Amino acid sequence: MQVHADIPQYGVSIKGELDSTIRPDGDEFIALIPALHLFTQGHTEQQATARLERLFVEFCEVAVEQNRLLEILRSRGFNIIPAGEKVRSPQYLLINIDRQHKRDDDQEDRVAELAGAEH
Secondary structure, three states, rough: OEEEEEEEEHHHEEEHHHHHHOEOOOEEEEEEEEEHEEEEEEHHHHHHHHHHHHHHHHHHHHHOOOOOOOHHHHHOEEEEEEOOOOOOOOOOOEEOHHHOOOOOOOOOEEEEOOOOOOO
């Protein structure tokens, strides 16, 4: 699933590719992004997908607001590498930080790739 979250108040943009699953469960559909431990449900497959996309944005917003995004991604099994390095995993997030919003000098654009999921 292609994912995207813009957090303009922090000058952060996150986009990438993560595995997702949407499956029926009785009268509902369950939608998951296992790598981030995110799940939701909906009455239709489309509603479950839309809710999962919104949940990803909310997850990113809270993690960025708390200045814990990289820490949380590491705890979920992601390797953090400098932007521009070759991404080896089919599951990854590109994290771009607008220079005007950087909180300190060591904040750089990063790539988070899921460990153990190399091509």
